[in-house]
Amino acid sequence: MLQLANKRILLGISGGIAAYKSAELVRILTKAGANVRVVMTQGAKEFITPLTLQALSGNPVHHTLLDEEAEAGMGHIELARWADLILIAPATADLIAKLAAGMGDELLTTLVLASKAPLFLAPAMNQQMWAAATTQQNLRTLADLKGDDFALFGPDSGVQACGDVGPGRMLEPTDIASLLAQRFQPGLLTGCKVVITAGPTREALDPVRYISNHSSGKMGYALAQAAVDAGAQVTLISGPVRIPAPDRVTLVNTISAQDMLEASLATMGNCDLFIASAAVADYRPANVAEQKIKKAGDEIQLTLTKNPDIVATIANHQQRPATVVGFAAETTDVDGYARGKLASKNLDMIVANDVSRSDIGFNSDDNAVTLYSREGHQDFERMSKTLLATKLIQTFAERLRNLREH
Ligand SMILES: Cc1cc2nc3c(=O)[nH]c(=O)nc-3n(C[C@H](O)[C@H](O)[C@H](O)COP(=O)(O)O)c2cc1C
The missing domain is CATH 3.40.50.10300 (CoaB-like)
Known part of the structure; x- marks a missing residue:
């Protein structure tokens, strides 16, 4: 996973039950040498605290758009330019819909709009939400619009938090990190x-x-x-x-x-x-x-x-x-x-x-x-x-x- 060394990863977390796994993901990415900045939706904060992610990433967590103080630090445009890539894990059905519609209603959606960085989504949702025609249509829209700068990691299939069985589980953090690393060539001095x-x-x-x-x-x-x-x-x-x-x-x-x-x-x-x-x-x-040496003779x-x-x-x-x-x-x-x-x-x-x-x-x-x-x-x-x-x-x-x- 050395390909991720020095990469600036903007990790978006939206409000799904799998948000707890994002803490592990931050740890893995940071260990691989990436610089990780976490951006949380308001929903995500109901599932995991910014404090945990701040401690693990070693950087302040960003979560508000209309905040003078936040803008005075690393503002939203600066943050959008900073990112080498944007990874959203978990990506909820709601967030995917907003991205496909080009909305900028909160910090994370605005950042995706304002950034040229490639976008990677690790969806996580109930199997019925995943199968919904609107969700599938939204993903096709994103893939069409962003081309090579877009990829989906997962979802996995299996038993879900709600008890349903089917596709919609978020991939394990190690798998997400490996898939991300595969998108990048190692540099000439990677690991040095x-x-x-x-x-x-x-x-x-x-x-x-x-x-x-x-x-x-x-x-x-x-x-x-x-x-x-x-x-x-x-x-x-x-x-x-x-x-x-x-x-x-x-x-x-x-x-x-x-x-x-x-x-x-x-x-x-x-x-x-x-x-x-x-x-x-x-x-x-x-x-x-x-x-102080004082001025005295000519030499x-x-x-x-x-x-x-x-x-x-x-x-x-x-x-x-x-x-x-x-x-x-x-x-x-x-x-x-x-x-x-x-x-x-x-x-x-x-x-x-x-x-x-x-x-x-x-x-x-x-x-x-x-x-x-x-x-x-x-x-x-x-x-x-x-x-x-x-x-x-x-x-x-x-x-x-x-x-x-x-
Ligand atoms: C307990 C609970 C778990 C949820 N888990 C998911 C989920 O895994 N995936 C998803 O797409 N939505 C899930 N939702 C619904 C989202 O939280 C909701 O759509 C929210 O508006 C998402 O906000 P965000 O996309 O801005 O983060 C869940 C809601 C609750 C109450």
């Missing part, structure tokens, strides 16, 4: 744990000043997004930057190189791929002044001391991740320095870029790089950091696959 460092570090001189660099974090953040899109479980260890973190990553904020090293060591356990794209300061002030001497080399520490660690990738930002002899660092730091791959060029690199939205490995090198001509990140992640994933196969 990826740690990425990004951005600059700040090395304090005194309480108000620091030494840093021009790294914007854009490359590392784009890599984090691409890794998430490829299905990985991503931890992003970031220095101070001004860009928002991609959704679905675990963000660890750090300031100095020392912080970043500690965060890297703390998160590298069971990591398959470690990407060190942060621009870590090589040196830090030997002493951090306790008070001032600063003594700097060497910082730990984060990527080399990780690459030489006993629990070294299967693939460790470094970044080399150089202004001269990019090729020579990159090859040197690949060997001296014990890296599997290194991404080198020429930061002396003003059109690419630091702060720019574009980059052009060369990827070196023990086997050779590959040039990536100038392109957006987003596209470059996707291509680099594909290459790293290929290496991981080869390692697993040999």
Whole structure:
């Protein structure tokens, strides 16, 4: 069920007796790595409490449409856009009728109308309600209108809560989750744990000043997004930057190189791929002044001391991740320095870029790089950091696959 990793699932629950099974469904989906947000109809709340579903999903439960407070948080349109898919389990006869009629009388029906996400229904109702011509007609209408973006999971047949026997029982939660997973291809990094460092570090001189660099974090953040899109479980260890973190990553904020090293060591356990794209300061002030350094003579001497080399520490660690990738930002002899660092730091791959060029690199939205490995090198001509990140992640994933196969 790894295909569900990182998927944003909007789970709709309507007012049927099978709503109690939705709690188990939330647990299974969350365990598969999905981010689940539950939306309940007013009817559903008569069968199961929002509190249970909130606790299991780890997210607030949404149930009201005309509520200022709810709209001020994640409003209905935002929620509709957020979803990668909408799963409604149980789907009552009443809800199916409303969906087929295009109604938006409460939050769940409005969300289905407002979302482009595929819709999956797990119907649950009395066998007579299931057999009703109107129910069957409504399902045909939905299938016709939504085409490939629609599927029915079940219902099952058997003894019903009301004592009747026949089709109408909701499928078991494990079966619903398996059917849902089958609708998606696994990503290139599905099941992999990826740690990425990004951005600059700040090395304090005194309480108000620091030494840093021009790294914007854009490359590392784009890599984090691409890794998430490829299905990985991503931890992003970031220095101070001004860009928002991609959704679905675990963000660890750090300031100095020392912080970043500690965060890297703390998160590298069971990591398959470690990407060190942060621009870590090589040196830090030997002493951090306790008070602000006062203006005095014409010159001032600063003594700097060497910082730990984060990527080399990780690459030489006993629990070294299967693939460790470094970044080399150089202004001269990019090729020579990159090859040197690949060997001296014990890296599997290194991404080198020429930061002396003003059109690419630091702060720019574009980059052009060369990827070196023990086997050779590959040039990536100038392109957006987003596209470059996707291509680099594909290459790293290929290496991981080869390692697993040999
Ligand atoms: C005890 C009880 C159990 C019910 N179980 C179901 C059911 O399994 N499936 C269904 O379609 N309707 C069931 N209903 C009827 C729905 O609750 C009713 O149609 C309601 O309006 C559904 O609201 P909703 O679709 O907005 O959630 C049940 C009603 C009661 C009182």
